[in-house]
Amino acid sequence: MAEVTPVLVPTAPSGQKSEQPKRTLDTLQGRVVGFIDNAKPNFDYLVDDLAELLVTEYGVSKVIKRRKRAASIPAPEAMIEELAQSCDLVITGSGD
């Protein structure tokens, strides 16, 4: 039987807080939808198109659009707080 040596695992568990429960809407009709534009190329156009489609085809009542100053910085806390208070659903993007 081969000799066995225990080694210490070099990784660490991921995550910084307990898992958050998933929340969903019963309908998009009459809802307020927010966007955080991640400032990546073309994302502003995607936001414009999604906003239009959500209003015209899914009955969303209002859209709030906000844009980060640059892709490589976090959205300002005030922006996040504003959208959290005002919106039923917030959409943003990650990656290119």
Added chain:
Amino acid sequence: MALGRAQASALGYSSLPIAVVPHPFGSVDRNAVRAMAEQCVKQIAALACATPGVTTEQMSGASASGTTGARAALLEIAHEPDLVTAFNRVCRERRWSDGLPVVAPTRERVEQMFSGTRRTPQETVAKLAPAFGAATVEGIAINAVLAGCDSAYLPVLIAAVEAVAAPQFNLQSIQSTTNPAAVWIIVNGPIARRLGINGQCNCLGEGAWANATIGRALRLILRNIGGALPGDMDRATQGQPGKYTFCCAENEEENPWEALHVERGYSRERSTVTVVGAEGTMNMCTLARKADDLIRVIAGTMRHPPSNEYVHGSEPWIVLAPEHAEILHAAGLTKAEVKRRLWEESKMRAGVMAAEDLGRTQASRTDELGTIRPDTLLTISKRADDIGIIVAGGKGTHSVYIPCFGNTRSATREVVCDQQ
């Protein structure tokens, strides 16, 4: 999807609804974006109103900096055919290595590593983005063993981990960007000489054990604890060799001005680590003997159109060869004056940028600079003092320009150990 899921899980939202837009996205025309939007909105509608799932998954190891983290798990490695071969096979399978062979972190080796610090093994030094894994002293020590570090290097690594976790460094972005940014470690003070951290000939190359293994260990920490694995949350388009290791000392003996850590408020007798989000290195080979010429050619090197520095006004770095530093010093220039001259002479007309990059610049810097037009002269950094300068290297008329990620600022932390 994999990137989004990994990011969401790291933030405690593993069930976050994610709609996927096909790649490439940023380079397609307007009509293609519209077509993608028409598909994407269906995903959004379905995800937003999907039946909620219940999850009870709790993330372990979630503790704030300065608190106690979880003990490292043990993995038994059968010597098939031997420990070195078997462990490295495991590392390849589990992606624990940077692609090069590593040293097995046995209990004995990790215990020996603790002799370099008085901090307790379970103390959490920092949470490291993008996975926000807790970097305990033990976890740092394990990865230091992997990299081949001496135990005396551990305090330097602990300081480096503290530094990369500083908010101004923006580790989240540096770890997950398409940019090739690597973490460059600059060591100052007596510990550099004591540990043999090279700041002279070939200091950014290979050969010095401390340079090689300290930089390597930090990268392994950022992978294994921070969670930035290439192709997963690390999206670097090409990356760069500095992501294997990028560590040097400042050549304080041949620096005619104050050392970097003194410039930053530490006494000369203290030792520090400074971390920089570096895009890469560009050699500046110049036989210029006059200070004005030297500054002009360095500024000309800094000035280039596809530069995050100009887009955001950030923190470019210069590694001055001792010979070049002496030319500037002999002309009566202080380090601050060199920075000011470089800042003035590296101004770049915005119109040389691609239109899309000019758009990014306008979005990023209009608050700072006002209206930005093609004829606007952009500064490379917001202030002259934001240009970083160290003196390092051996003999030769080569200095190095090190541009940086853009939205990052270097961070300096003191190295705390029994000896100074």
